Every structure is written in C-alpha cells, then in structure tokens.
Amino acid sequence: MANDDPSDRTEDGAGSEPPHVPPVAKIRAFDEQVNELYKSAKMPGLAHLYIGEEAVAVGVCEALRRDDLITSTHRGHGHCLAKGAAVNRMFAELLGKEPGYCRGKGGSMHIADPETGNLGANAIVGGSAGIATGAALSAKMRGTDQVAVCFFGDGALGQGLLYEVMNMAALWRLPVIYLCENNLYGEYTPCGETIAGDILARPRALGVHAESVDGQDVQAVHATMRRLVERARRGEGPAFLECKTYRYYGHHVGDVNREYRTREEEREWMSKHDPLETLASRLTTQGLADAGVFERILTDVKAEIDGGVQFALSAPYPEPNEVDQDVYA
C-alpha cells in the first residue's frame, strides 16, 4: 500500500480507485478476523486490535515510500498492513506458523518486514523510539533521503526514552517523525490520569515541530503527513504528529468489559467519527465513489482476508529444531 515511487502517488480524490478506502477496509477486516480467531481459540495468546484507528496507519504510510522506515507497536497490525505487509503471512505469524513474517517466532506484537521498511513492532511501550531515531540517523549517515516514522500511543508519553531521543533528533536534525496515536487510553487507564499539561508542548520544548490532526480523517492525516515527510526529507528535522483517534475494542481481545470507559463514549466515536464511514460519505458526496464501488472493495477485501486465514490455518508450524536458530546472526 505504501507507494514504491512518489510519482505513483495520486492526489486525494484524483485517482480512479477511491483513495484510501481499500487499505482502511482491509485493516478493519483483518483485525475483525483476528478477533474471531481469538474467540474461536484458533490463535495462541492475545492481540491488540487496531479497529477504529485505521485512518492513522493508512494516512501515514501512504505518505511514505516503500524504502522509508517505520517502527510499530503492540497495536501494530494496521501499521504493518499499511506499509505493505501481506495478509496471508501476517495471519501465519499470528498463528505461530512457519510462513509467518518472523517464522512464528515473533507473533502479533513483533511483526517485522524489512522488505517494506517495517523495522518491527515493539511490545515495550515506547521501546522503539530509539530504534526509529537511530534509523533516521543511519539514513542521514548513509546519505539516503529515507524518512523514519515512529508509531507510538499516548501511553508512551510516559516513557523517558521518547524525550531523550526527540532531544537528539532535534539537535541533529534527523529525518524522523514521532507519530503519537492518542486513542485516549493507555492500556486500561484514561490518558487524562497520566498526561499532565499539553501534549504538543512537550516536543515543542525540545525544538521539535509539532502538530495535531483528526486521526479519524484519513485525508487529513495523509495531507499533514505528506507535508511533514517532505519537510523531513528536505533536512528540516524531526516532527511530532498527534493523531486523535479511538480504539473501538479494549486494550486487547480479552478486554471485553472495558470498565474504565462508557458505552456512550464508544457509540459516539463509532457513529460520528468512524474513519471508514467518514471517508465513504465524503467521497460519495463528492461524487468520487458510490455504493457499488464500496461493495466491490469490501468483497475484494473479504476474499483476501478469507484466503489469508485459510493459508495460515493450513500452514505448517515451525520445526522443533528452529527453536534455537537465529539467536545469533
């Protein structure tokens, strides 16, 4: 989904395919299927669903080249797919199967795909801030014009590492974008209980350019990111983008009661700020797509997801002798 070549990019609304719709729909369908795999006990462990936040990953990654780099989070399926990962190998990894992106050794929280510039999801909150910043330093040292994007949630704003590396990124004008997905809850705690002051004041205090955008509006995220990416590519230094978003499900698939928030709040976000509905209705109003087009996209997505799940379910597990392979390079 991330463009191989910037010249391939279409301006919003200018292409024949309704922009952003297929990847947003695909990520949603993927994670809905993940939830089904969990509920039917076909998936080992847990997973953190990205449903509700799809516009962020798609808006961001569609502003990147294939060789641009991302680091992802425990809630990372959307980032991986938006950067170009294949559904079948994603599902295989989630089921711990041999054809998975990490040969079944990483699982949901560690999917890495260097081919698409994905340096890996990280299960330490904020843990990849250093990696993304180092990737940006590396790009600068190697003389490429790659940009690195560090995805993290509002929970990571509590980690000191983030401020240490933003400080260095500003000092050294590194091409890195700190992408804060503020979904209002750090695990099971409302962010109002954990974040003092103004979020954007934090990067700004370090001299990092900072903005905020409606994370449910994929076109707004995309337009903002294109600007920030070009800025970074020109050597103008790091940026921080807060995307205000919402996770429809709990912290993970097993968090079904969600005592820490109200059903009313959830209904409000789902009915008034749904990324797919928002985009579809706007495109319909603008005459850029109609019900038939959306129908076809959803059908295609369903076929891809179904095929991917079947691939993963029938794929082999790793051989036992793999257990101690790749500990050392």
Place this chain on the structure above:
Amino acid sequence: MSTPEVAARELTYGEAVREAIAEEMRRDPRVFLIGEDVAEAGHPFKVLTGLVQEFGTKRIIDTPISEPGYAGIGVGAAMTGMRPIVDVMFGDFITLAMDQIVNQAAKVHYMSGGKLKVPIVFRTTLGATRRSAAQHSQSLHAWVSHIPGLKVALPSGPYEAKGLMKTAIRDDSPVVIFEDKMMYRVKGPVPAEEYTIPFGVAEVKRAGTDITIVATSSMVGVALGAAKLLEEIGIGAEVIDPRTTYPLDKQALIDSAKKTSRALVVDEGYERYGVTAEIASAIAEGAFYHLDAPVKRIGAMDVPVPFSPVLEDLTVPSERTVFETAKALCRKA
C-alpha cells in the same frame, strides 16, 4: 591461540582499545562511535583521545547524558546498515540502558525470524578499587551474560583488549565488551600486525598441574600473582582466561580441570548468582569424576561497593585470598 612471544611493541590497555577502534573505523565506513564525552573530551579515561581528530564529529558522536536514548539510537542504526559502537561510560550505567540492550538489541534478530541483524558493540567498564563508590565500581557482566542474543567479552590485558574489540566490531550480533577501568594504563605486548581474537576460545595464561584457576578480566592478573605465590610452596597452578563469558569455552575449562583435578573460579562480579557460579557448574558437571575437591569460587563480596579504601579493598578478590583458597583446595596447610 596464545600471546605472541616476540612482540617488540607495547601498548597500554587504553591505547589498545583506541587502536582497535581506529583500525576498524578505517577499514569499514559503517563503523561509528556514539556516547557521552567521546569526541573532544576523548572519554573521561582518555581512551578515545585523537579519534575525533581523525574521524570527525559525524563518526565520533557526543550525546547528551541519555543512556537509554543513545543506546536505542545505536540499535536502530545497527538495524539499518551501520555498525555502531555505543560507549557506556561506566558499567554501572548499563542498568539505565537495559531495555535497549536486553529487550531490543538482544531479541531483534530472533523475533524477526532472522531477517533483521543488530551488529552493535556496547563498550563499557568493570572493576572496583578506584575509590569511586557504589555507583561507579560494579562489574555487571553477569547481567548481560544471562541474556540469549548477547555476546560478552572481558579483555584481561592490552593484547586481548585490541583483539576482542576488533572481533566484537566485526560480529553481526550484539556484543557487550567490559574493559577493566583499572587497567587502562597497564602496558603489555600488542603486535603491530593485524590480528583478532576469536570469541569462545579460552587461553591458558600459565600452565600448571595441581589446580586450575579460571579467572576473568581484572582477575587474570590477580590469579597469575597468586600462582606465583603458590609456586613458592610447590603448587603448580594453571591459570585460564575464558576471554568471553558468552560464548563460553566450557571444554577448555573442563579439560584443564580434568588435568589438574582441582578448580577455583575467580571473577570480579558479585559472587551471588554470578559468573563464577556458571563456570563452576560447567566444570563440576564436565569434570566431576576427575575432581579431587569441590569446585570453589571467589567473586566480589555481596555488598554495594563501599567508598572507604580499607573497606573497598576487602570486597575484591586479591592475590592473597586466591592464594589461600587455592592452597586450602590443594590441602596444603
């Protein structure tokens, strides 16, 4: 593998480290060094003096005092085509960077199914008796030796400091190398010719037939001193330096213990759950039927390192304690 006998040239331990880094940076443009006070200051121990003049501030990079931050930046650079040396000024400070070393650097290769590599070197220090008190004196190499995915090197002299550093820089896996900060000014033979020291190959520093003393890093010199005292009372001690705690050359240690039938393990890390325990266990398992006495071990005393010299000196294994312990093992009164 042994130290060449004809080596006209002598370098200090610190000079040997610097020469290794400089040579590797000349050889490979992907190698760079990042940390606190590493450029113009040349590191508080002056180990890096002159490097910034040769390689510039783009490859000898001064950072803020942010150990987790620059350690993480090193990991990211290593994952994307560079070969960083991350300078952690004191071994005590690796605790600050532990997530980046343990949860990130050590695991990325495995978690990614072998697709991503992290060719990174964390260079740091160990060793007490510098009167630096509890937060600048620890020898924490056991912490990282415990973690699958990391390799750990403990150079015991100038020759080892250069050869192991060069191997570390060329390794495709994360390596933590602990330099003995008390040894930076100690001189020893270092060949001018190119050489590296393979990981996982122990070296017999002194041959003997009565007892094996396995010693690491700072304790190799202590063990050699004790061996001289033992010789005076008719005990032939074999001193063997594993040089890396991972990979660990268990077979060489076991073979030596089988030959001498007694073994003593000496290391400057805390004795409790320490490197000495792991090595003693390997010898006990591997040489059990050849042993005439239980395997003994001496580590640092299990206390925070005290400031007062009279107290601090009590915490570290000494020639005298090694001598007495070895003598008792050999049942010589």
